[in-house]
Amino acid sequence: MRFQTLPRNSVFFKHYTANHEFVSELLNRKWTLSCPDAKVNQIMILNTKESQSNGDTSFRSINEPRLGDGSMQKNQLHPSFYVVRDDLLHPLVNGNKARKLDALLPLLEDNAVTDVVTCGGCQSAHAAAVAVSCSERGLKSHLLLRGEEPKTLTGYNLVSKLYGNVVYVPRSVYAEREEMLARHAELVAGDKGSVVRLVDILEASFRNCNSGKSNIVEADRGECSEEVKKVVVVNEGAGDAVALLGVMRLIQYLSRKDVFGTMRKLNIIVDAGTGTTAVGLALGALCLGLPWKITAVMLADTIERYKEREQNLISELLGISPTLSERQTGIVQWVERRVPRKFGNVLKGEVAECQKIARETGVLVDPIYTLAAWDVAAQLAEKESDVAMVHTGGTLGMFGVAQRYSAYFR
Numbered sequence: 001m002r003f004q005t006l007p008r009n010s011v012f013f014k015h016y017t018a019n020h021e022f023v024s025e026l027l028n029r030k031w032t033l034s035c036p037d038a039k040v041n042q043i044m045i046l047n048t049k050e051s052q053s054n055g056d057t058s059f060r061s062i063n064e065p066r067l068g069d070g071s072m073q074k075n076q077l078h079p080s081f082y083v084v085r086d087d088l089l090h091p092l093v094n095g096n097k098a099r100k101l102d103a104l105l106p107l108l109e110d111n112a113v114t115d116v117v118t119c120g121g122c123q124s125a126h127a128a129a130v131a132v133s134c135s136e137r138g139l140k141s142h143l144l145l146r147g148e149e150p151k152t153l154t155g156y157n158l159v160s161k162l163y164g165n166v167v168y169v170p171r172s173v174y175a176e177r178e179e180m181l182a183r184h185a186e187l188v189a190g191d192k193g194s195v196v197r198l199v200d201i202l203e204a205s206f207r208n209c210n211s212g213k214s215n216i217v218e219a220d221r222g223e224c225s226e227e228v229k230k231v232v233v234v235n236e237g238a239g240d241a242v243a244l245l246g247v248m249r250l251i252q253y254l255s256r257k258d259v260f261g262t263m264r265k266l267n268i269i270v271d272a273g274t275g276t277t278a279v280g281l282a283l284g285a286l287c288l289g290l291p292w293k294i295t296a297v298m299l300a301d302t303i304e305r306y307k308e309r310e311q312n313l314i315s316e317l318l319g320i321s322p323t324l325s326e327r328q329t330g331i332v333q334w335v336e337r338r339v340p341r342k343f344g345n346v347l348k349g350e351v352a353e354c355q356k357i358a359r360e361t362g363v364l365v366d367p368i369y370t371l372a373a374w375d376v377a378a379q380l381a382e383k384e385s386d387v388a389m390v391h392t393g394g395t396l397g398m399f400g401v402a403q404r405y406s407a408y409f410r
Contacts, residue, residue, distance in 0.1 A: 023287050026317075027249055029205065030106035032133065033098060036253040039085040040067060040388075043361060044078045045378055057378065061361035068258050081269075081381040082388040083363060084254065087370075087395055092159055095393015096270075096277040097129035100238035102246025104198075105133055108232060111201050114193075117185045118234040119144040119169070119177060121344070123400030125393065126237050128156040131164030141165065142188055144181065146174040155399030177236055185231045193229030201232070202242045203320045237274035239309070241316040247280025248287070250390075255290055260388070265291045267380060269389045271373040272296040272334070275306045277392060279313045282331040295333045295380070297372040300343040306334050337372040344368060346401055351408040354398075364395045 042065035046058040065082070089098045108116065116134050120127035120143070127143045134141040141164035145157070149168045153161055160166055173180055185195045234240065254260050268285075272278050278296035285292040298306055310332055339347060350367035357374065358364045365371045370391055377389040402409050 020288065023248065023252065023284070025206070026245055027252065029103060029245070030110070031246070031249070032102045032105045033089065033246075036102075036249045038250065038253070039088055040065065040259065041083045041085060041361070041363065042080050043083055043363070043378075044080045045381060046078055059357060059360045059378075061363060063362075068261055079381040081377045082260075083377075084250075084388060084390045085363075086250070087364070087391045087393040089393070092132045092396070093129040094395075095125070095391060096247070097125050097238070097393060099246040099250055099280075100126075100243035100276065101129060101133050102249060104234070104238070104240075104242050104246075105137060107201050107205055107242065108139065109137060111196070111204075112230055113139065113196070113201075113232050114229045115140045115142060115188050115231045116234055117142045117144070117181055117188060117231060118238075119146070119174070119181060119236050121145065122147050122150065122168075123156045123397055124160070125156050125397060127164070128159040128396070130234060130238075131160050131162075135163045142184060143167070144169045144174070144184060146171060150403065152403070154403060155396045157400065159396070181233045181235075185233050189229050189231045193231060195231045195233070198232050198234065198240055198242060199316065199320065206320055237276065239274040239276045239313075241313055241320060243276050244280035244283060244313060244317055247277050248284035251281055251284030251288065251290070251292075254388075255288055260386075262288075262290055264386045265293070266386045266388055267293045267295055267384055269295050269297065269373045269377040269380065269387065271369045271392055272298050272306065273300050273369065275309045275332070275334075276313060277390070278332045278334075279310050281390070283314065283317070286331055293333060294331070295335055295376065297337050297376050298334050299337060299369065299372060303334050306332075335376065338375045346405050346408065348408070351401065351405065363391070364398070365391070366394055366397050367401060368397060369394050 042062040044060045044062065046060055047056060086095045086099065088094065093101070116130060116139055118127060118130050118141070122145050124143075124145065127145060131141045131143060143160050143164045143166045145160065145166055145168050147168060150157060167184070169180065182195075189195050255262050260266055268281055270278050270281060275296060275298075278294055282294040285294060296306070307330075310330075314331075341347065346367045350371060354365050354367055354371055357371075365374050370393075373389050373392070377387050381387045
């Protein structure tokens with residue numbers, strides 16, 4: 001596992017450390033989640049390093065650990081780490097999917113958007129989250145899913161089909177995501193409708209906040225003609241700058257005195273698909289001046305591509321805010337998963353490991369995403385006193401894993 005040194009002396013860090021005004025500007029808005037709270041478990045590692053190396057690690061969960069700046073006490077006999085249970089936020093829209101949509105959906109409602117176009121894999125938790133969230137608010141979702149329709153619908157694929165308008169797209173077409181999404185958005189809008197850019201809506205929300213104006217567009221969707229549509233494209237995995245806001249809101253909550261506080265040098269571990277969640281966590285910690293490190297376990301790409309996305313997301317967000325302009329990358333520590341492999345593949349023994357963790361702790365992780373973060377958190381807990389894993393949800397994805405790797409469940 002290779003660790004990258006964080007540039008703590010960078011221009012970005014010195015300029016934005018403890019910029020509470022910036023955070024207040026970003027987070028002064030309406031949210032999808034009524035509160036940002038998340039349950040926290042403490043996971044005890046019950047055996048030695050030697051037994052862990054032999055694959056015999058055992059865990060025990062403390063469901064109501066003592067938290068807070070002065071209360072977080074470690075067991076002297078057993079190392080431990082914390083798990084932020086974002087997987088419990090919503091039965092279908094949970095984890096980082098709920099956080100990424102936290103600021104987005106109110107913006108769409110305020111701007112009289114009628115339709116949302118997005119894309120993902122066949123078992124995309126993001127696509128399902130968009131479908132459910134849109135239907136709960138009277139919006140229509142259009143989901144472009146990669147590949148062929150399964151013979152039996154299950155997991156997130158089934159949820160997407162129940163709540164949204166699904167189109168299965170050949171892999172060759174899906175490879176050109178931007179073109180595919182733009183073309184489908186124009187098709188949904190039709191001759192009388194329009195396609196608006198998400199970045200323009202976000203930028204307008206900042207202008208209105210600074211001028212004291214309301215973000216709400218004076219239009220009643222119920223009075224509009226069925227044929228007049230206002231369409232927005234949401235990128236794969238909600239990898240847009242607006243998704244950073246809900247994740248930063250989570251960091252603000254975790255820094256409360258009755259949760260993790262602001263004094264401890266916490267290392268937060270998260271799995272990284274697009275990397276958006278990791279960037280939001282790091283940006284929130286940075287701007288609040290927290291002595292926290294964000295370690296992201298790379299799942300789907302090279303470290304160069306993750307760094308590029310990190311730069312692009314920060315540049316997009318800071319370019320939108322009229323009070324900020326400096327840009328710098330390097331605020332996330334990107335690391336490889338324990339056994340690198342092609343994204344989506346499951347190795348022998350990983351399903352059994354997830355089953356063991358679930359039986360011992362009541363926490364369900366999946367072999368594609370969250371098991372990677374769990375493994376790194378358990379490893380680092382042997383060396384560091386304060387380690388926390390953000391559970392990014394996605395547990396319905398186990399249905400898709402069971403479809404593809406049925407032999408692992410027998």
